[in-house]
Amino acid sequence: MRRFKLGVGGLVLSLGAGCAANKPAANDTTIAASEQTDTEPATPGETGSPGETGSPDETGSPDETGEAPYTGPLNVLVVLVDTLRADHIQSMGYPVENTPNLLAWSEDAVIFERMISQDKNTTPSLSSIFTGLWPSTHGCCGQGQGQPDHAFETMAEIFQASGYLTATLYKAAALDDWGDFWEGFDERHLVPGDNVDGHSAEELTDYTVAWLEAASERDEPFFAFVHYLDPHLPYRAPDEYYERFVPADNTSTLDGTPEQMNELFATPGYTITDDDIERMLALYDGEIAYWDEHFGRVLDALEGLAIDDRTVVAILADHGDQFYEHANWSHLQYHQEVIHVPLLLRVPGVEGRRVTDRVQTIDLPPTLADLTGVTPAASWPGRSLAGAMVGEALAPTDILVGDADAHAFINKDGLKYILHQPTPNGVRLYDLEVDPLEENDLVQNVELLDQMRAEAAAAIAAAEALRAELLDE
Numbered sequence: 001m002r003r004f005k006l007g008v009g010g011l012v013l014s015l016g017a018g019c020a021a022n023k024p025a026a027n028d029t030t031i032a033a034s035e036q037t038d039t040e041p042a043t044p045g046e047t048g049s050p051g052e053t054g055s056p057d058e059t060g061s062p063d064e065t066g067e068a069p070y071t072g073p074l075n076v077l078v079v080l081v082d083t084l085r086a087d088h089i090q091s092m093g094y095p096v097e098n099t100p101n102l103l104a105w106s107e108d109a110v111i112f113e114r115m116i117s118q119d120k121n122t123t124p125s126l127s128s129i130f131t132g133l134w135p136s137t138h139g140c141c142g143q144g145q146g147q148p149d150h151a152f153e154t155m156a157e158i159f160q161a162s163g164y165l166t167a168t169l170y171k172a173a174a175l176d177d178w179g180d181f182w183e184g185f186d187e188r189h190l191v192p193g194d195n196v197d198g199h200s201a202e203e204l205t206d207y208t209v210a211w212l213e214a215a216s217e218r219d220e221p222f223f224a225f226v227h228y229l230d231p232h233l234p235y236r237a238p239d240e241y242y243e244r245f246v247p248a249d250n251t252s253t254l255d256g257t258p259e260q261m262n263e264l265f266a267t268p269g270y271t272i273t274d275d276d277i278e279r280m281l282a283l284y285d286g287e288i289a290y291w292d293e294h295f296g297r298v299l300d301a302l303e304g305l306a307i308d309d310r311t312v313v314a315i316l317a318d319h320g321d322q323f324y325e326h327a328n329w330s331h332l333q334y335h336q337e338v339i340h341v342p343l344l345l346r347v348p349g350v351e352g353r354r355v356t357d358r359v360q361t362i363d364l365p366p367t368l369a370d371l372t373g374v375t376p377a378a379s380w381p382g383r384s385l386a387g388a389m390v391g392e393a394l395a396p397t398d399i400l401v402g403d404a405d406a407h408a409f410i411n412k413d414g415l416k417y418i419l420h421q422p423t424p425n426g427v428r429l430y431d432l433e434v435d436p437l438e439e440n441d442l443v444q445n446v447e448l449l450d451q452m453r454a455e456a457a458a459a460i461a462a463a464e465a466l467r468a469e470l471l472d473e
């Protein structure tokens with residue numbers, strides 16, 4: 001029998017002290033789904049209304065405005081910004097003014113400064129976000145290869161089973177036939193309209209704002225996943241943003257399209273210049289600024305609809321991008337510029353802070369379940385970060401990125417082993433604690449290399465064993 005907790009109770013139990021705005025609801029009891037009306041999901045008024053089920057002290061004292069704090073179920077809005085590097089947002093200290101809206105909003109957010117994505121490609125990374133599993137477990141390995149199996153319980157499914165309206169809104173047509181990928185979503189919205197030059201934040205935002213308006217009218221809480229594409233190649237933001245960050249003295253002729261870069265970089269005798277890299281980065285920042293401008297409208301909508309006090313918002317990316325830090329562009333390698341992604345979580349009643357512990361994509365589903373009081377899937381190997389959001393220490397953990405054929409493995413000490421395939425000499429070794437930019441390859445240290453290779457192999461074996469175990473059930 002599936003069991004779940006209602007409303008904000010799970011949040012309070014998880015976060016404990018330091019979360020005064022979210023007093024425990026008096027009816028913070030675990031109830032069986034079968035005790036609920038079959039088709040009637042939990043509504044805010046039914047779950048922890050002050051005075052109805054407990055004393056005022058237990059249900060939330062009136063605040064200075066005279067209104068009792070909201071104690072019903074929390075909505076969840078996950079905003080994924082494809083190809084957004086962690087170090088290219090102002091909230092992470094990036095000096096270019098490309099994300100002012102995110103920066104202002106993130107003053108009240110918990111910023112996970114060392115978040116690692118489970119893959120360097122979109123579909124395996126998204127599959128890990130949805131299933132809470134490593135690529136070697138869910139089986140979507142490599143871009144566009146395979147799909148998560150029906151057998152794996154997804155984040156959307158657990159929210160759906162707990163009475164949430166679940167919806168995904170996106171502009172990537174390539175994801176539209178990604179069947180099992182979308183398990184658990186009541187609604188799938190491939191937002192119409194061409195992605196001219198790859199930019200679509202305006203249309204997606206228009207659609208998302210309209211969707212939020214409609215969803216806010218409904219009784220049940222929502223779990224929505226919004227996938228922005230913009231920072232991904234081509235780096236062709238609309239005119240207003242396109243060259244905004246390109247220095248006046250830059251002489252590169254790159255136009256931001258991968259076709260031109262492919263052609264130019266393949267030209268015999270051509271050596272990429274500092275101006276080329278500077279321009280690529282500037283065009284990329286233009287895309288991010290364009291996204292931020294429209295993302296700001298989503299934030300305005302949450303506030304305007306008065307649901308910002310009852311909505312958990314998570315911002316993250318599926319991977320970053322490379323600008324010749326390691327002799328490559330796009331996102332072809334498991335270097336930090338590709339797998340270090342943003343994670344910002346804003347939860348009503350939780351103060352903003354920075355978390356420096358290393359965390360990973362597969363931690364997101366159990367975290368969102370914990371914050372909302374929804375029962376996590378038993379199959380999820382990740383851990384809830386809710387405690388870390390209020391200052392509790394997180395134990396160091398191993399992180400596996402990618403699959404058996406090509407991967408990165410970061411151990412508890414911050415040592416990172418990379419197996420790039422099929423490139424020759426594809427093994428790399430770094431100490432992220434002293435070399436976060438991966439400039440000093442330790443691969444000549446044979447003893448350390450053997451140790452890390454063995455640790456990575458064990459992690460992959462564990463991920464594959466979990467797959468066998470889950471498919472066997």
Ligand SMILES: [Zn+2]
Nearest residue numbers: 082083122318
């Ligand atoms: Zn992607």
